[in-house]
Amino acid sequence: MASEKVDVVVVGAGWYGLCVAKTYLQVHPETNLVVLEEASTAGGVWAKHRLYPGLKSNNQYGLYDPNLGTYEYPDFPMKPFGVTPGTYIPGETIHEYLYAYAKKFNVYDSIRFNSRLTTAEYKAETNQWLLTVGGSDGTSNTLLTDKLVLATGVTSEPFLPIFDGQETFGRPLFHTKDLLQNSDQMFQSKKITILGGSKSAWDAVYLFASNGIKVDWVVRAKGHGFCWMAPSKVTPAKKWIEKLITTRFLTWFSPCVWDEADGYAGIRSFMHGTFIGRGIVDTFFGILGGDVQTLNGYDKHPETKKMKPLTNPFFIASTLSILNYDTDIFEYVRNGTITIHIKDIDHLSPGQIHLSDPENPEEKTVLESDALICSTGWKYKPHVKFLPEGIEKDLGLPYVNKEIPDYADEELTKKADAEIHRRYPRLANQPVINSKYERLRGDSEHDQLNRPFRLWRLIAPPTKQFRNSIAFCGALMNLDTSITAHIQSLWSVAYLTNRLKPAEEKSEQDLEWEATLWSRFGRWRTSGGYGRRYPDFVFDSVAYFSQLLKDLDIDPFRKQGFFNLVFNPYGPEDYTTVVDEWLAKEDNKTTTT
CATH class of the missing domain: 3.50.50.60 (FAD/NAD(P)-binding domain)
Structure with missing residues (x-):
């Protein structure tokens, strides 16, 4: 039986999957787009089957401003959903919010629930992906797509240890x-x-x-x-922690390998190089x-x-x-x-x-x-089997390298480590968390992984061989999910449609080097978290947004005046118009040519 042909397939209907689908349709309304969701409801972490009693977000809605939240898409306010200012958002409300977002932006009808992507095979001759999709009833079908976005995040597949007895x-x-x-x-x-x-x-x-x-x-x-x-409020000044981490002045206290796009590399150089x-x-x-x-x-x-x-x-x-x-x-x-x-x-x-x-x-x-x-964490490698065999390395995904077991022994890795330690000497002095540490025993494939995510801009493969046909949204952890999803989605659409200038200008060597540098930065910067496996950052979110916006030729400095830029915290409201700004620039390019 012939495969069904679609233009774009997005895998996952959580924060990232819904947003990238919405953004793709916003930019290209005529696209034949399908969202594959393994569960029976949308929401990802906030899907119905994961809403255990008492589940709430870590975010207090409207504590900074009764009309603004920190856990909402920039272009879809949560205020109409009846959250009381100063309270943590109930899980049921977040599920309803994401459902309404999918409905409003005409994404919901594109979602195929109870559909698990099992294999994705790259067809180099046509630059397409052949997907095998399993249903909850045990049946399977195939899709052929021009563009594939994996937006399953890093908290989809639970890691359950194996215990004797x-x-x-x-x-x-x-x-x-x-x-x-x-x-x-x-x-x-x-x-x-x-x-x-x-x-x-x-x-x-x-x-x-x-x-x-x-x-x-x-x-x-x-x-x-x-x-x-x-x-929620910390430091002797009792500052709201959600706003503390997005205040540019305080982000300077964190070393950041992508800081040049944020415009204050000199200050960070002083803070971390002296x-x-x-x-x-x-x-x-x-x-x-x-x-x-x-x-x-x-x-x-x-x-x-x-x-x-x-x-x-x-x-x-x-x-x-x-x-x-x-x-x-x-x-x-x-x-x-x-x-x-x-x-x-x-x-x-x-x-x-x-x-x-x-x-x-x-x-x-x-x-x-x-x-x-x-409560033993998650399998960070995507559950999808990619074909042909062995392409995980080129895709920038976790894999097993048997020839060089230790990532630190690779030449490009050594070069990246040297650069990071030169710029940020503090990171070379790593604490020992627990000298008795041993990993929990799990399935053999998970236990053998010795390479982390290594994506360019934390989204794209570190190579041009896939010709802008695949992207990965949400393959990271930070505390600014809604903004990250919003900006990553626009960046991904620009990348997939060959409208991202830096992606065209950079060489293969540039992409591989930058992806390796950013990957290794996580290993040194957040060794007490998940940085050895995938990007994991908090104080570096604003600088990351700046890098992606700069790639899109959008002004990353979203406030007026030095004081506001430096001392006023950023929130979703500062990024409301980025998609419209990018579309206006693209329309202007078309008009002038």
Whole structure:
């Protein structure tokens, strides 16, 4: 049977997939575009099947301005959705918002739900992609497309560890992604064990503890410890953290390899290239981290003291999260509803979880538990099988290099590392998070990956061989999802339609070098987060937006006057018109030629 032919296929109907589909149709309304979504509803992280009870965003709507939010598309306000200013946005509201966005911009009818892309084969002779799509009923079909955008992000496929004895456990064992499907059964439990120190672990722990269920909270002795959890307002000046990270003056405290497009490379050079500047930076992050620990009161109780993060706040990014709970989660630790175990899971047996402590090998702890819920992260490699075999490297995707197992041993990588350390000497002095660290055991393919994402501008393959036929949106983590999706989508459309001047002007060597430099920067800058695997940044978002806008020939400085540019925080409202500005420039080019 012949393959169905379409112009564009977007994979994923979350923040990024919906936005790139909307932008493509906005620029080219006549496009025959299809969105493939594995789930039965749109929203990605905020799809219906992932909205467990009490789920809220880390963003407080309208705290800075009652009419403006930080978690909304620049051209689609969230205000009409009835969110109370100063409150965290409920998960149900975000789902409704994304559904309405898809409806308003005529994307919804292009979504094919319950459709999982399994293989994508590049046809070099025609510069097209042959896609195999599996349905929930076990059937499959093929699509032939000119343009492919993978917008599945890095939190789609859960990583569930393998435990010795798990086949005998006889109790529910699942990832926090599946919390909704299991929540009714869990609320009948007397005692639950939760593994992990990430934000989703905090959410699960709070959900059950606040409902009177005893929780054993296991955070691995051989892991990275608890993530940083902050109140919405931090520093002695009590600044709103969402605006703190998008204030250009404060972004200078973060070294940034793509800073030249932001226009203040000289200031960053002083801040990070001189002894005095580095002292100022260390003081700033020391105050920031110290304030968070003081506000949380870790040292006020022996149990909460165990929750102090191991990571240096300078070297983290999106692993920073917000205490968005209705009541004090630390009180459940102090009153014994939550018991903290800084130990490792040795093995499972019927109804029991056996813990070990590397500090005291003879000490054994056995937990009687009605369930084991794992907050153990995500498989960062896209689930799609790309063909021909071995093209992941050229695409800039994670893969296994058996010839040179260590990425740092590659010549171009050595050159990138030297450049990063020359510009930012502080990054060469990496802290040891946990000398006892060991990776959790998972499936063999995930365990063997030894190359991270290496995309040009964090979006496109680091080569011209695919002739602008594929892009990757959302293959990163930061705290400015809505703005990033908005600008990445426009950049991707320009790139895919051969209307991005830098992509045409740069050589193959330029693309490979810049992609490698940016990839390695993540390894050194956010070693306490996910920078070794994929781009992970917080204070560098405004500079990233500037780089993409500069590529599009759009003014990256979205405010008037030096004071506003430097000291007033950026938000979605500053990027409302970027698509219209780009379209006007393109129309003007057409008219003048």
